[in-house]
Amino acid sequence: MLKRIGIIGVGEIGRALVAGLCDGVEKPPQVFLSPRGAGTAAELAARHPDVRVCADNQEVADRAEVLVIAVRRRDRHEALAGLRVADGTTVINVMAGVAIEELRRILDTGAALVRAIPLPAVRERRSVTVVHPSHPVADALFDELGGALPVSDEAAFDVFSALTGTLTAHYAYLATLTTWAADHGIASADADRYVRGLFRGVGRTLSDDTRSLRQLAADHETPGGNNERVRTTWFGPANAEALGSTLDGLLADLRQPRA
16 A cells, blocks of 8 residues: 655646545555645645645655656656655656656656556546556556556557547547537537537446457447448548547657757
């Protein structure tokens, strides 16, 4: 059982990690937060008695058995400059596009370094988190938050990282559907409510892992029906190719060393 977890960078993922670690947990770990994102950090500390906001990032690192680094990639040098991390600490890097070798140069530490892709659903402890390399401490942490998915190398890790870049496109797609309905005379609130309900059902269906995703699509179509028509006329080969090209570009960017 992990007892002391530090988080540097308290944005959306940091907030979700705290919720997953503490909400409804009988014996949550102590969580130490950086003062960066002061409003969010203070709110979390007020809500959870085992969460504390530290004076600076060094205090977070000094107190943590597991140190989660969740700052934006462009802020990494400023946030981590001069940070001393003990060799016995397990460092979990959730910064997209920052390789293990680069982070080790920045921190100049012998600590175990693990990359991870926690998603917002860790707050409900139902998110699969990709990790590299497999490490008993990191794997155990994310198993508690919905499951760890270790991958063998950073090339594979970057592919999973690129996939996460599709998340907000799904929300924008749903928003486009509600706008279309409103343009055809449906009250916006009614359109929003219906679209949310429609795709909550998709979420439940995805829990059936006995069927492939392509099989799920086929099982929800009738030949010549409405679903088949939209899929084949809108999301045809050209759109599928465009999506693949977009992901290829994102993957190349993630693998490009940054200053």
